[in-house]
Every structure is written in C-alpha cells, then in structure tokens.
Amino acid sequence: MLDYSQEAERYDALRGGEPRAAAAADAVLSLVPEDARSLLDVGCGTGIVTRRLAAARAGMRVAGVDLTDAMARRAAARLPGAVVLADSRQLPFPDGQLDAVTSVWVLHLAGRPEDVGAIIGECARVLRPGGVYVTTVDKGAAHNVGSDIDAVLASRPWRAAPDTAAVVEAHAVGHGLVPAGEARFRGCGQGRSPRRAVADLRRGWFMTLPPGHPLADGFATRLEALPDQDLPRPDPVFTLRAFRKP
Numbered sequence: 001m002l003d004y005s006q007e008a009e010r011y012d013a014l015r016g017g018e019p020r021a022a023a024a025a026d027a028v029l030s031l032v033p034e035d036a037r038s039l040l041d042v043g044c045g046t047g048i049v050t051r052r053l054a055a056a057r058a059g060m061r062v063a064g065v066d067l068t069d070a071m072a073r074r075a076a077a078r079l080p081g082a083v084v085l086a087d088s089r090q091l092p093f094p095d096g097q098l099d100a101v102t103s104v105w106v107l108h109l110a111g112r113p114e115d116v117g118a119i120i121g122e123c124a125r126v127l128r129p130g131g132v133y134v135t136t137v138d139k140g141a142a143h144n145v146g147s148d149i150d151a152v153l154a155s156r157p158w159r160a161a162p163d164t165a166a167v168v169e170a171h172a173v174g175h176g177l178v179p180a181g182e183a184r185f186r187g188c189g190q191g192r193s194p195r196r197a198v199a200d201l202r203r204g205w206f207m208t209l210p211p212g213h214p215l216a217d218g219f220a221t222r223l224e225a226l227p228d229q230d231l232p233r234p235d236p237v238f239t240l241r242a243f244r245k246p
Contacts (some may be wrong), residue, residue, distance in 0.1 A: 046077055139238065
C-alpha cells in the first residue's frame, strides 16, 4: 500500500491534477441537493476536490477530514480553517448535523472489511435526516479499461475489493441509509502507459503486489515488453453512489 505521507507532494500531479478534480467535483455535486448548506469531505487528501466543492456553492459550508498529516496540511492550505486531522472511522463531529458527506477514492483503501462498515457508519451518523452520503465504489475495477496493460496484470494475486457497489450498499442500508442515485465521471489524465504502470508497481500502487513481492519483477518485465511504452491507455471511468438518510 502506498505511503500517503510520501505520496502527498506528488499526489495531484500523478492523478490528473485539476481536470480530474473538476470532473470529480461536478459529479459529486450532481448528487448533492441544491439546498445543502453543509458538507464534509471524508478522506479529503490534498483538498484538490474539496476546494472545488466549496467554490461551486457559495452558500454551502465545506470541511475536510484526513488521517495523513502531510495530506491534511496541503488541504488546509487550500481551505484554511476547514480541515481536521482525524480517522474516518471516528469522525470528530456530532450526530445528525450535516446535510452532505462525501468520501471520494477512500473506501478501497480500507485495510479490513469491517473498516468499510465503520467509515460508512460514521458518515451516516453525522448526517441529519434528509442528508445525503456520496461515495465512490468499485474504484479498482474502474482502472481495468481492457488494455494490454490490464491483460498483463490480470494474473496478479487476487484480493476481494472492499468497495464493491454491493458491499457499500449493504453497509449503507445496514446503517439506515437508502439508495439515492448514481453518477459517473472520467479520471482525466489517469490513463496509464506501460512505463507509468511499472513505476506504479515499484512504488506500491498495486496492493496485492507490494514492493519486494516475489512476483513483482516478473510483472514489471512483462510490462516493459509492451509496445508504446509512453502512450497512455484510456482513462478510467469512476462510479459514485448516493444514499439518503430518511
């Protein structure tokens, strides 16, 4: 798994920067009611999406929370006074106070299956009745665009994804939420080239092939043999699901 303390400095540049952030924010806001006056972005990272959520609606107060200090500091520079360093499994906010809660590219990082339920439970807890929770689902699957890179990586060790749509919906319903919509957006600038895929492999992007894994070198060799080493393959398309608190 990536070390997000080290990843913070280059996080935005390696993930599509502002174009990707704009696509994500627009999709999130399409699922957030126009009358929402407060929004919490859980796992806000560098705040590149959070800032756009705040700028898009002048009447909506937006705050962010992240567990990694280096990420939170970058987010705080974008949203001064509106970012909290905290664990998403124990949000430092009272019950039933927020109109919207978001978690974009967060649930797939859960270390244990029960952590997904804990995060969703906390997001549901801080929502007021009528509030909406918006989250990405199936994040890992979105990166499989049917390319030659995906064909090489198809045989890597398997791990059950913690953020499948079915799992997320089951947890959401279990915490009293009801499905309330879906949206998709393109991860602009995130199409990998073979050379980029090897670099990602070496730095621990692929959770089932961490640096030092005995199979990692073999996958790197196969990726390095692909044509058009610097040609990005198609961008992923991410899925958002929304849930409402009755």
